[in-house]
Amino acid sequence: xxxxxxxxxxxxxxxxxxxxxxxxxxxxxxxxxxxxxxxxxxxxxxxxxxxxxxxxxxxxxxxxxxxxxxxxxxxxxxxxxxxxxxxxxxxxxxxxxxxxxxxxxxxxxxxxxxxxxxxxxxxxxxxxxxxxxxxxxxxxxxxxx
Amino acid sequence: xxxxxxxxxxxxxxxxxxxxxxxxxxxxxxxxxxxxxxxxxxxxxxxxxxxxxxxxxxxxxxxxxxxxxxxxxxxxxxxxxxxxxxxxxxxxxxxxxxxxxxxxxxxxxxxxxxxxxxxx
Ligand SMILES: Nc1ncnc2c1ncn2[C@@H]1O[C@H](COP(=O)(O)OP(=O)(O)OP(=O)(O)O)[C@@H](O)[C@H]1O
Ligand SMILES: [Mg+2]
Numbered sequence: 001x002x003x004x005x006x007x008x009x010x011x012x013x014x015x016x017x018x019x020x021x022x023x024x025x026x027x028x029x030x031x032x033x034x035x036x037x038x039x040x041x042x043x044x045x046x047x048x049x050x051x052x053x054x055x056x057x058x059x060x061x062x063x064x065x066x067x068x069x070x071x072x073x074x075x076x077x078x079x080x081x082x083x084x085x086x087x088x089x090x091x092x093x094x095x096x097x098x099x100x101x102x103x104x105x106x107x108x109x110x111x112x113x114x115x116x117x118x119x120x121x122x123x124x125x126x127x128x129x130x131x132x133x134x135x136x137x138x139x140x141x142x143x144x145x
Numbered sequence: 146x147x148x149x150x151x152x153x154x155x156x157x158x159x160x161x162x163x164x165x166x167x168x169x170x171x172x173x174x175x176x177x178x179x180x181x182x183x184x185x186x187x188x189x190x191x192x193x194x195x196x197x198x199x200x201x202x203x204x205x206x207x208x209x210x211x212x213x214x215x216x217x218x219x220x221x222x223x224x225x226x227x228x229x230x231x232x233x234x235x236x237x238x239x240x241x242x243x244x245x246x247x248x249x250x251x252x253x254x255x256x257x258x259x260x261x262x263x264x265x
Contacts, residue, residue, distance in 0.1 A: 020204035027208070044208040045184055052201075105180035105197050105205075114185045 004068045013060025022063040023048040046118040049111040050076035056101045074136045082128040155240040162236025169212050173259035176248040180205040188259045194247045198222040203230045217244045
């Protein structure tokens with residue numbers, strides 16, 4: 001595979017029931033493309049964490065996957081409220097998740113640390129009042145969590 | 146052990162995935178109502194035991210590639226949740242037992258928690 005395949009999904013922020021649909025599609029696509037199973041699993045987990053975050057914290061956003069022979073690049077962006085203190089948000093246990101999300105089993109402040117753990121390269125940019133962009137690169141050499 | 150043995154041990158009802166119970170192999174269990182923890186620490190060949198029934202539970206199980214979900218205290222998901230799990234080949238079970246009993250029974254049967262040594 002020499003070309004890069006690009007997939008993009010919009011995740012509406014008002015419907016928590018739909019959180020995970022984009023990640024599930026990305027996962028299916030990578031499986032079809034023959035990406036190693038352990039890498040697919042790491043991409044799926046990282047993308048799902050980011051997708052949950054844009055739905056819970058940012059009122060929706062976009063999930064984009066760019067798949068080449070060597071790696072998968074996931075970009076999850078939103079135009080939500082942004083993160084005032086990124087270093088604090090990256091710490092395990094930091095969460096501003098609303099009560100409804102906690103009742104659904106989320107809001108432990110583990111998502112961003114997990115994205116860093118799952119991906120080979122992780123970057124976050126956020127501006128208060130403008131939004132947040134997360135990029136994660138996953139190399140296609142097989143390596144489990 | 147096979148998923149079938151787990152089902153029998155817990156006296157669990159099969160909500161979907163009956164045809165995979167005799168082939169799917171289980172190595173550990175993960176008892177939790179925090180999906181954040183499951184996403185961070187879940188392993189393959191693990192059954193998730195939980196008191197939550199929303200659709201994010203089975204999506205979490207699918208993304209982390211767990212092998213089945215057991216709903217405790219006979220809590221039942223909506224039909225749409227069961228249908229989605231079925232479409233992914235994810236078996237769903239329901240037991241009347243509470244979470245602590247489920248985890249203890251499985252541990253005694255040789256299925257340890259994959260989250261051992263961590264606070265629940
Ligand atoms: N896209 C985003 N927009 C605005 N704030 C965000 C965004 N992503 C994360 N945050 C902030 O960073 C915090 C930490 O995020 P993280 O994903 O680690 O934990 P969480 O989502 O609160 O809980 P968990 O991921 O365990 O369910 C969030 O509580 C929120 O305050
Ligand atoms: Mg999160």
